[in-house]
Amino acid sequence: MDYNGYVTEQRIEGADDGPLAGTTVAVKDNISTAGVRTTCGSAMLADYVPPYDATVVERLKAAGATITGKTNMDEFGMGTTTETSAFGLTDNPAAPGHVPGGSSGGSAAVVAAGDADLALGTDTGGSVRCPAAFCGVVGIKPTYGLVSRYGLVAYANSLEQIGPIAPTVEAAAELLSVIAGPDERDATTRDAASEVSDYDYAAAADGDVSDMTVGIPSELVDGADQAVREVFRDAVEDLESQGAETVTVDLPSVEHAVEAYYVIAMSEASSNLARFDGVRYGTAASETAGEVEGDWNESFAAVREAGFGEEVKRRILLGTYALSAGYHDKYYEKAQDARAWVQQDFDAALEEADVLASPTMPVPPFEQGESLDDPMTMYLADANTVPVNLANLPAISVPAGETDEGLPVGLQFVGPAFGEHAIVRAGSALA
Amino acid sequence: MSEQRVDEAEVEHVASLARVDLDEGDAARFVEQFADILEAFDALDEVPAVDRDADLTNVMRPDEERACLDRDDALRNAPETEDGYFTGPRVS
Numbered sequence: 001m002d003y004n005g006y007v008t009e010q011r012i013e014g015a016d017d018g019p020l021a022g023t024t025v026a027v028k029d030n031i032s033t034a035g036v037r038t039t040c041g042s043a044m045l046a047d048y049v050p051p052y053d054a055t056v057v058e059r060l061k062a063a064g065a066t067i068t069g070k071t072n073m074d075e076f077g078m079g080t081t082t083e084t085s086a087f088g089l090t091d092n093p094a095a096p097g098h099v100p101g102g103s104s105g106g107s108a109a110v111v112a113a114g115d116a117d118l119a120l121g122t123d124t125g126g127s128v129r130c131p132a133a134f135c136g137v138v139g140i141k142p143t144y145g146l147v148s149r150y151g152l153v154a155y156a157n158s159l160e161q162i163g164p165i166a167p168t169v170e171a172a173a174e175l176l177s178v179i180a181g182p183d184e185r186d187a188t189t190r191d192a193a194s195e196v197s198d199y200d201y202a203a204a205a206d207g208d209v210s211d212m213t214v215g216i217p218s219e220l221v222d223g224a225d226q227a228v229r230e231v232f233r234d235a236v237e238d239l240e241s242q243g244a245e246t247v248t249v250d251l252p253s254v255e256h257a258v259e260a261y262y263v264i265a266m267s268e269a270s271s272n273l274a275r276f277d278g279v280r281y282g283t284a285a286s287e288t289a290g291e292v293e294g295d296w297n298e299s300f301a302a303v304r305e306a307g308f309g310e311e312v313k314r315r316i317l318l319g320t321y322a323l324s325a326g327y328h329d330k331y332y333e334k335a336q337d338a339r340a341w342v343q344q345d346f347d348a349a350l351e352e353a354d355v356l357a358s359p360t361m362p363v364p365p366f367e368q369g370e371s372l373d374d375p376m377t378m379y380l381a382d383a384n385t386v387p388v389n390l391a392n393l394p395a396i397s398v399p400a401g402e403t404d405e406g407l408p409v410g411l412q413f414v415g416p417a418f419g420e421h422a423i424v425r426a427g428s429a430l431a
Numbered sequence: 432m433s434e435q436r437v438d439e440a441e442v443e444h445v446a447s448l449a450r451v452d453l454d455e456g457d458a459a460r461f462v463e464q465f466a467d468i469l470e471a472f473d474a475l476d477e478v479p480a481v482d483r484d485a486d487l488t489n490v491m492r493p494d495e496e497r498a499c500l501d502r503d504d505a506l507r508n509a510p511e512t513e514d515g516y517f518t519g520p521r522v523s
Binding site: 048049052254258262279280281282295299308316318320335337376 | 437442445447448449450451452453454455457461462465467468471472474476477478479480481482483490493500501504505507508509510511514516517519520521522
């Protein structure tokens with residue numbers, strides 16, 4: 001079955017020895033690989049070949065991994081279905097005819113299909129956890145600052161992290177150990193060992209939840225489809241039967257998380273994507289629009305019309321609007337208030353519980369084409385994942401079971417900052 | 432369908448600020464979609480002012496010379512270059 005998981009299939013050999021020797025790892029196509037083209041799923045970068053490796057790619061190679069290629073994704077990470085890629089959609093190997101989730105849909109699909117042992121994705125508002133849930137595999141969104149973003153083509157800097165996708169929690173934890181840790185080339189990285197503990201995340205995958213308290217925020221459960229809620233309830237009962245205590249917690253602020261997330265992400269995107277102008281990279285104006293008669297602003301605008309897809313244009317325009325004079329205080333400032341409120345809510349909830357549990361996605365995988373014409377419906381599907389990015393916290397999505405129609409459902413655990421061990425432990429009780 | 436929030440002229444204006452030309456029909460479609468999206472964003476009005484005390488630390492390094500990207504490598508992805516420089520469009 002050709003499910004179109006890769007944009008570019010090209011092997012990159014790592015060191016002879018190391019913890020990932022003999023292991024294949026696919027890399028999302030917004031993570032720079034020296035000498036191997038990195039498209040971000042965009043026509044704008046169809047021929048872009050990075051002159052250097054991202055820090056996480058250097059660490060994969062040093063750990064002995066063999067990189068299998070660059071995986072398909074929503075254009076610049078902007079999507080929940082991998083249908084906005086300029087290189088065609090990716091089918092879901094776990095539910096053919098359905099989307100693999102996004103934006104790291106190719107990474108989750110190649111792991112689900114068994115074509116790579118492991119994969120790296122990036123998670124700005126759920127882009128690792130959503131495809132993991134939709135493809136029936138495991139995905140981790142690390143604490144903001146745990147993994148270097150050097151060499152990641154930026155979409156929304158304040159929200160995004162690179163994270164592992166794997167068939168099991170233990171394998172995802174092992175990959176996280178390889179890529180985690182401070183990097184002088186990303187000033188937002190922190191040394192987790194100075195925060196809470198060591199980097200041996202796989203050691204926490206012991207499945208022992210007998211001393212654990214799991215908080216369940218009703219705000220992230222009640223809005224989910226009934227089929228998803230049923231699978232979630234069964235998984236929670238499974239945790240309880242293994243000795244976990246469950247408590248209900250409140251996160252009133254998450255009602256505003258989706259709009260706060262989209263205002264912040266679109267605003268950051270409108271600034272970040274200004275660099276794509278057809279001068280330093282991209283397609284020259286003379287090739288896209290013939291000889292442009294006007295000045296350089298008109299030349300840039302012609303290049304950007306040809307190079308960007310519709311979802312990217314939509315977000316750049318809305319971000320520009322939200323930051324423009326007269327609207328900055330109404331949208332951007334209020335979104336920052338909402339972000340701080342979400343952070344306070346999670347801090348309070350995590351005083352009462354070791355981890356929080358919810359469905360990763362409120363819906364099972366969409367059918368292909370189902371959400372394309374209605375962007376707001378697609379944005380609302382991110383309701384359970386975006387609060388975690390706003391709060392800078394770690395989260396894992398693990399397979400929780402299937403709906404009656406055989407569609408995968410993921411369960412998300414959220415932990416305290418640099419509490420990756422806790423979410424790995426909780427997740428390993430289920431997968 | 433929500434009430435129209437921005438008209439085509441405003442969409443065109445924002446697009447020009449963002450340096451993105453729009454295809455025919457884009458502006459009309461964006462007017463409809465932005466109505467839904469901006470209505471959702473309006474719910475941020477209900478968010479209370481929150482005391483934001485971000486715990487931030489400056490990250491510094493010594494100002495010492497170190498290796499950086501080679502000029503040829505930096506220029507390699509540019510569609511047009513001249514004498515070791517990027518070639519841009521006319522300024523005016």
